[in-house]
Amino acid sequence: MDALKQTKFDDKNLIPAIVQDFKTGDILMFAWMNQESLALTIEKQQAVYYSRSRKKLWFKGEQSGHTQLIKEIFTDCDNDVILLRVDQVGGIACHTGRKSCFFQQLDKNNWKTVANVLKNPKDIYE
Amino acid sequence: MDALKQTKFDDKNLIPAIVQDFKTGDILMFAWMNQESLALTIEKQQAVYYSRSRKKLWFKGEQSGHTQLIKEIFTDCDNDVILLRVDQVGGIACHTGRKSCFFQQLDKNNWKTVANVLKNPKDIYE
Structure with missing residues (x-):
């Protein structure tokens, strides 16, 4: 695939x-991809990442059901970052049960939790 | 600073x-920070990155005038990614003269340029 050949991996x-949530513009999460996961994401039109801790492909939502359906894919001016604009199934991207992983906001000198848990992680990962 | 101590660098x-543009939600760019650049960003309320190619602090907008004024700073559930929500001075974040660095969209098997150059880079970096 031509697009993959032009993409620069580190x-x-x-x-x-x-x-990014394609409807609201909210940043949902940040993850890493290898070439295979990017190819699968494009093929399936559903987000597939590479888990650096588990050292294997990470089919987002496989356990939780919180899959991410691809609406648009962008790359940046250096072809070395990917932006996925997605439809977040279940409205929860974060393993903590929150919509977004970016729920800690800098408040003076501390990170303050500013978003609610929508679903107990115990009920997500049974 | 407590927030810095809780932040995980790789x-x-x-x-x-x-x-991210705090008004529109558009993703403007992606960059890297070291501890010093994050501390300076918080102190000055203006984005300072670390340039991996030049191996030094990168005071965003120093040459171009396209500084980024901090509106909100978030971190993710693992404390290992930073999200800056900014007011983009001049409306141009990308060195190509476009608003955003993410101006290439996947179209079938190719990256297609979908955003216009707002200002000639020659006129930005005189």
């Missing part, structure tokens, strides 16, 4: 992926 | 930073 063969 | 002492 020295670990990974590329950063920013994930 | 094996290169860097943390990814997503930069």
Whole structure:
């Protein structure tokens, strides 16, 4: 695929992926992709990442059901970052049960939690 | 600063930073920060990154005037990604003269340029 050939992966063969809610513009999460996960994401039109901790493909939502349906895919001026604009199934992207992983806001000198848990993680990952 | 102590930098002492227009929600760019650049960003309320290619602090907008005024700073559930919500001075974040660095959209198998150059880079970097 031509687009994949033009995409630049780093020295670990990974590329950063920013994930944005296509309806609200909210940043939902940040993850990494290898070439295979990007190819699968394009093919399935559903987000597939590479888990650096588990060292394997991460089919987002496989356990939780919180899959991310691809609406648009962008890359940046250097072809070394991916932006996925997605429809977040279940409205929850974060493993904590919140909509977005970015729920801690800087308040003076501390990170303050500013978003509610929508679903108990115990009920998500049974 | 407590917030900095809780922030996790990677094996290169860097943390990814997503930069979002606080008014429109558009993703403007993606960059890296070291501890010093994050501390300066918080102190000055203006974006300062770390340039991996030039191996030094990158005071965004120093040459171009396209500084980024901080409106909100978030971190994610793992404290290892930063989200800056900014007021983009001049309305141009990208060195190509476009509003956003994410101006290439996947169209079938190719990256297609979907945003116009607002200002000739030659006129930005005189």
